[in-house]
């Protein structure tokens with residue numbers, strides 16, 4: 001059993017062969033997927049998939065890349081959508097200072113609204129952060145002191161300082177295909193120190209395909225390559241790593257019931 005804890009299945013990349021992708025995921029032991037939200041305006045597309053397939057969960061959020069389109073969005077706009085039974089998290093949300101597609105103060109404001117939504121709904125926060133460690137830590141710390149919330153750093157590619165901070169507030173940390181890249185030795189060293197019970201695995205499909213599929217369109221079946229590499233790093237058998245990361249997923253995303261796992265089999 002494996003859970004792809006973060007992917008983007010409603011992207012056009014998957015339009016032509018969607019059923020084949022799901023079949024390959026199943027063949028490779030992927031029993032559930034979390035289709036993350038980037039753009040609350042397209043939530044209907046996400047919900048349509050989640051209503052059709054019991055093993056596809058989703059989340060409501062605005063990606064930092066899209067923050068400028070949602071200047072006036074409020075926590076209440078996310079909370080209003082969070083009652084759907086397949087919406088299991090808030091996000092992805094956060095700060096991306098690598099691309100800086102939206103002004104940084106706008107990114108921070110929209111991120112803050114989504115943290116408030118996580119506080120109010122008690123759904124976990126799915127955080128995207130790139131080249132923004134200090135501002136991410138500062139905002140999480142400020143908001144966590146007001147009212148605790150749960151969450152994860154998805155597609156982790158940040159510093160040990162950010163990993164340590166995230167762990168200190170009970171967050172989970174998710175490994176993507178980046179873990180398999182040759183240049184990622186520093187990321188592998190950080191993962192070596194993360195407790196097993198705080199690890200998740202993901203594809204972030206269609207992006208970031210792991211070695212040996214690097215450069216191709218990523219898909220949920222490929223989460224096994226990242227999980228294999230993570231099992232090596234943690235020096236445990238693959239099956240054990242797969243079980244632990246799946247259990248972690250269901251512990252963090254409580255609304256993703258066990259039922260989803262068995263519906264798929």
Ligand SMILES: [Zn+2]
Pocket residue numbers: 092128154155
């Ligand atoms: Zn992301």
Ligand SMILES: [Zn+2]
Pocket residue numbers: 006007008036092204
């Ligand atoms: Zn994503």
